[in-house]
Amino acid sequence: MSKRIKLVLLVIGVIISSLHFIQAVELQENGKIIIPDRTIEPIKIDGDLSEAVWSKTPVSKDFMTYVPIYGQVLSKKTEVWMAYDNYNLYFAFKCYDNEPTKIKTSISPRDKISRDDWVAVLLDAMGIKQTSYEFYVNPSGIQLDALNSAVGGWDMAPDFVWESAGKITGEGYQVEIAIPLESIRFKSGKEVQMGILLLRNITRVGTAGTWPEVKPGQTDFNFMATIIYTNLKPRLKLEVLPNFTYNRNVERERTDEWEKDTSQNIGASIKYGITSSITAEATVNPDFSQVESDAFQVEVNRRYPIFYSEKRPFFMEGMEVFDFALISDGMFGLFFEGMMTSAVHTRHIVDPGWAVKLSGVSGKMSFAVLAANDRSEGQARENGINPNQGNDVIWGITRGKYNLGSDNSLGFLYSGRHFQGDKNNVVGIDLKYRFFKNVRLTVSYLSSSTKDSAGAEFKTGNGFNAMLQYLTPHFRFWTAYERYDEDFTLYSAFINRTNISRGMVFIMPDFHMKIKGIPWFRNIQPFLLYSKLHDLGTGMDDTSWRLGAFMNFTRRGLLILGYRNEKEAWLGQLYDQKFFYSWGRIQLFKWLFIIGSFRYGDQIYYGPEEPFLGRGHQFKVELSFQPNIKLNMGVELLHNVLYRKTNHQKFYTVDILNLQTTYHFNKYFFIRGVLRYNDYQKKLLTDLLASFTLIPGTVMHLGYGSLYENKEWQENRWVPGPDTLLNMKNGLFFKVSYLWRIK
DSSP states (O other): OOHHHHHHHHHHHHHHHHTTTSOOOOOOOTTOEEOOEEOOSOOOOSSOOOSGGGGSOOSOOOOEEEESSSSOBOSSOEEEEEEEOSSEEEEEEEEEOSOGGGOOOOOOOTTOOTTSOEEEEEEETTSSSSEEEEEEEOTTOOEEEEEEETTTEEEOOOOOOOEEEEEEETTEEEEEEEEEGGGSOOOOEEEEEEEEEEEEEETTTTEEEEESOOOTTSOGGGGOEEEEEEEEOOOOOEEEEEEEEEEEEEEEEETTEEEEEEEEEEEEEEEEESSSSEEEEEEESOOOOOSSOOOOOOOTTOSSOOOOOOOOHHHHTTGGGGOOOOTTOGGGGGTOOOSEEESOOGGGSOSOSEEEEEEEEETTEEEEEEEEEEOGGGSOOSSSOOTTTTOOEEEEEEEEEEEOSTTOEEEEEEEEEEETTEEEEEEEEEEEEEEETTEEEEEEEEEEEEESSTTOOOEEEEEEEEEEEEEETTEEEEEEEEEEOTTOOOTTSEEOOOSEEEEEEEEEEOEEOOBTTBTTEEEEEEEEEEEEEEETTTOOEEEEEEEEEEEEESTTOEEEEEEEEEEEEETTEEEEEEEEEEEEEEEEETTEEEEEEEEEEEEEEOOSSSOEEEEEEEEEEEEEEEEETTEEEEEEEEEEEEEETTTOOEEEEEEEEEEEEEEESSSSEEEEEEEEEETTTTEEEEEEEEEEEEETTEEEEEEEEEEEEOEEEETTEEEEOSSOOEEEEEEEEEEEEOOEEEO
8 A cells, every 4th residue: 555545544534533522513503493283184285375284373484595695684574384294294385575476487397497486495304414305396386306415415316206386476475395204214203303494585686595594604404493293104115116118210321211220118116115214226127218308518629528417317316325525516616626526427327227226324324325237338339249249337336424413424435347357446435524613624535446357457546535615604715635546447437537636725705795876786706716737647737827706686697707827738738828708697587587608718729639729719698588487498509619829710610509498288298399509510409399297207208309410422421411401310209107106
C-alpha cells in the first residue's frame, strides 16, 4: 500500500474516531412537535376540505421565506391540517390569495409543475435525518414527487403512488393529500416519529416559504418538526407489476427497400415488503423502454460527454441510498462540477435481462444491494463475429450508510463489474459531518482494482474527494479538492477524466437591497471562484478564474452574469481563453416563461488532429407558452458559431430547434407532439405520443416516431445528400402495465 493511501486512510480514521468526542449539532428547535388526529371518518381527496377533521385548529403558523431571501414572513397566509388512519397519512392546505385569478397552475404531466404555484410536504418517514419523501401539488392537484438525501441531494426520478386534489376558490386555493402507508418506508410501532417540513411557492411574487423556518448552511432535515403517529403497522406485503410492450421499427436499406424489425416483450417486476422499512425487488425480462426521446443538444466540439439521467423505473426508485459523497453534491454542483458526477450511474447497465434489489433501513443503518446482468456486450454484431456472443456482464453494487446523528453519516460502497476475463472491483468510504452550525465536511475515498482480460495483471488506482463548506444567510464559502489516479477505474460511475488532481475556492456574499423605483429587485450575490487542475501525466496545469453575480427579481426572475479567464491544456498545448457568459429566467406573464443563456469570447476547438483557439458565441432560448391550463407549447432554440482567430473564417455553425406541444384532457390522459431538428447533422426527428397514467405503474402509452436525414444513395451506400430530407426510420411503440398491490 502506497504512503499516500496510508496517509488518506489515517486522516479519515482520525476524523471518524474524533466523532465520539465532538458533539453533533442538533439544530431542531424545541416545541416543534405535532400529534395529528387519528380519524375514523372517511376522507375524500377532492380539494373541498369539507371533512370535520379539517375544521380544527391548523398546525402551522407563519411560513418564513427561503427564496429569494431567508427569514421574512411569506406574504400570503397558509393554513395546514394533518390527520391519519390505518391506511394513509392525510394533509390539507388552505392557501389564501386575494388575487385568485393570478394563481399560476396547469394540468400537466407528472413532475412538470415547478413553474406553477404549489405546496409541498417533505416527510422524513424514518426519522433519521438522512432521506425524505417530497410530495408537491399545484392548485389543479397535479403531482411532483422526489427523494432528498443528506448525501446526494434532490432526486426527481422516483414516482410514488399517492393521491392529491386541488381547487381554486374565491379566497385562494385548497389542496388535499393522502399518502398510503405502503408507499413509504417507516419504523412501525406504538409510537412512530417522523420529521416534517411544509412548503409553499408563489410564482408571480417570486417567493417560497417553509414551516418550520429553515436557514442557510444546513440541510432541511435539521429544521423539520417532529410528527408523532401511534400504532402504525406495516402495509406493503406484495406488489406485482406485469408489463407488455410492442415495437415495430422500419429502416430504409436502399432507396426503395425497407428492413422491418418487430419485437414483443412480456415482463414483470415484484416488490415484497419484508418489514415496514425493508423491501426486496426483482424483475425478469424487464421493460426498460424510454417513452420520450432525449432532446437534441450541441454534441459537436465537446471535451466531455453529455450526462443523461436515468429514466428507467426499476433503477429510479430507492436509488438515493446509492448516493456517494462527491464534490459535485448539492448546491455546489450549480457552480462547479467535479470530474465524477455520480459513482453509481445505472445507465451503464445497458440491456439487463434480470435485476434484483434489496434496500431499507435497520436501526441507524441504511443499506442497498443491487445485482443485474447486461446482455449488450454479448449481442451479435452486424459486421464481424463477436467472440463473446451470448455471454452477459454481471453487475453487483452494495451500499451502506450509518447515521451519526443529525444529518451526518458514514458510508461504504462496493461496485463490481465482471465479464469473461474482465474484472472491475471498487471499494470506497465516505463521510458527511457537520462540526459547527454552519460548517460541513464532505470526504470520500475510492480504491479500484481492474484487469482487462483473463491472464492480465490487475491495475489499481485511487480516487479522493474532500469539500468544506461554510454557509450563512449573508455569506457562502466552499473549498474542495479531488484526485483520481491514472489507473483508477469505476465502471458504474459517470466520470469525465482521471490522472488529475484539482483544487478550488469559492466565495459568494449576499446583499439584500431595496432600491427606490425598482421594487422588483430582490438581492445580488457576487461570486469569485478559482480552481487549478494538475495533469498527473503531462505535468501541465489548468487554471480558471470566474467572476460574476447572481441577481434575483420578482416573478421567479434570476439573472447570472459572469466572466471567465482560463488556461486549459489540450493535446500538449496550453490555451488561454477569456469569455463572458450569462443565464436568466423569468415568468414574464402567467402564460409565458422564458429561459435564456449567452456566451461570447474565446473557445477551444477540441479537434483530435488540428485543435486551435477560436472565437465564437453560443445562444440558447427556451419559451414555454401556456394559453390555458390544459395546453402547453415549448420552443427551444440553440445556436453555436465558432470562427478561426487567424483569418476570421467561420469554422462551423450549429442550429438546433426543439418544439413540443402537449394537451391534457384531464390529469390522467394527454397527447404530445415533438419535433426536433439539428441543422448541423441535418436530422429531423418527430414523435407523437398518447399517454394514460392512472397511477405510477398503471399506464398505457402509444407512440410513433420518424427520423429524417439529409442522405442520398450512391455507389451502393448512403452518403450525405442535397438539402432534401429523406425519411430513413419509422417506429411504432405500445406499452401497457398494471400495478397490483396485495396487502
